[in-house]
């Protein structure tokens with residue numbers, strides 16, 4: 001209490017001056033906030049305070065402050081912001097990504113990490129190899145749907161891993177359900193979408209009053225979310241009872257505690273149901289960046305191919321075993337994760353008690369954004385940050401070009417628990433595509449600016465690529481392994 005009282009006499013971190021009540025609401029960028037936040041940080045510094053309708057927002061823009069607060073003080077910086085619509089009315093806060101920090105979250109993360117980890121990696125790699133063997137012919141036969149092929153690959157890997165389910169196409173009812181719920185989530189947390197998030201007293205307005213239509217929307221979304229939680233889980237349970245369940249995270253979670261109490265039973269369902277939503281769009285975004293970068297930087301592509309040609313025996317496809325012998329390719333993967341970070345602002349954390357840092361007061365409940373994009377585009381850390389240069393990681397200077405994976409996968413006790421799976425997918429696609437195919441920017445798009453979307457997960461807006469086999473031998477290799 002004493003600390004709270006004393007620290008509240010300290011100033012808040014600096015930031016743009018706002019208006020009474022509204023705070024900085026009218027100044028908040030509507031698109032790609034990370035770029036505006038990075039500009040503001042040049043004026044206000046690497047720890048910046050904003051407020052929107054009384055909600056405190058702290059933006060961290062350097063490795064030092066991010067690691068000091070989100071890593072070293074992770075016992076108090078690991079909550080998630082609470083949304084009346086998404087958390088209270090729909091129930092997304094029962095699923096790891098949105099869940100408040102505490103025992104239940106730790107248990108949920110344990111269930112995921114107990115099954116997606118270094119020990120299980122080689123089994124999961126077999127799943128990825130079998131799906132990439134189907135992906136390559138799909139791309140070769142039909143370039144025009146590159147984005148869709150990538151999305152199929154990610155859906156196929158994640159549902160095989162999470163529920164032992166084979167996904168042939170997007171009509172699969174589980175994929176549709178997961179996509180619907182993911183879309184519901186994005187709509188529910190979009191800034192400014194629901195007044196009740198800024199004025200929670202509105203939840204008490206009776207349903208018959210005009211303007212409360214959001215309550216019916218919340219009910220519908222809650223229903224979809226409950227189906228996502230239960231239907232794929234029941235499917236695995238039934239298969240286990242019949243003795244036909246393939247290995248999966250869900251099967252292993254059920255078998256490790258076959259007679260759970262009510263709380264554990266719900267936890268088993270929510271922690272396995274969240275896997276698709278957290279893996280799909282993120283991995284897809286990184287893979288889209290890979291194809292886009294290859295089209296934009298043909299010389300980088302050639303160097304990576306030359307390395308692969310030297311390391312991989314002719315007539316064979318590269319494998320996970322080749323990883324240690326491919327320094328340039330590994331550096332290219334780091335550049336993909338840095339150049340357009342999948343989650344430029346990571347995911348928001350929330351502070352669990354008043355804190356004091358560098359003489360500033362940071363109030364309990366503040367939403368904390370780590371501007372990972374700003375760090376990964378800081379020219380004093382990554383010279384020429386807007387250029388793709390895998391070589392930057394191969395030079396010996398320790399102070400420059402730190403491994404961007406430190407920033408790409410989030411922080412502290414909320415860091416991404418799927419990193420191994422994500423990196424393995426990225427690796428196997430990069431090496432198998434580059435060793436057999438050439439990627440060019442499609443004719444007519446050469447002068448289009450490269451743009452990325454707004455939103456928590458950022459995607460390239462265009463990625464028109466022409467992908468062809470490098471040779472007839474390569475073509476045979478691609479089609480032969482289908």
Ligand code: HEM
Nearest residue numbers: 096097278279282283286342347409410411414416418422
């Ligand atoms: C290239 C792909 C991916 C990237 C760049 C990525 C990055 C991230 C980031 C930045 C966060 C937020 C961390 C924070 O709040 O500090 C996160 C959270 C999370 N990721 Fe990933 N991720 C990827 C793929 C995956 C995959 C494949 C899975 C699952 C198999 C996964 C599961 C999760 C989960 C469950 C969370 C929430 C963790 C929590 O709230 O405690 N992610 N990820």
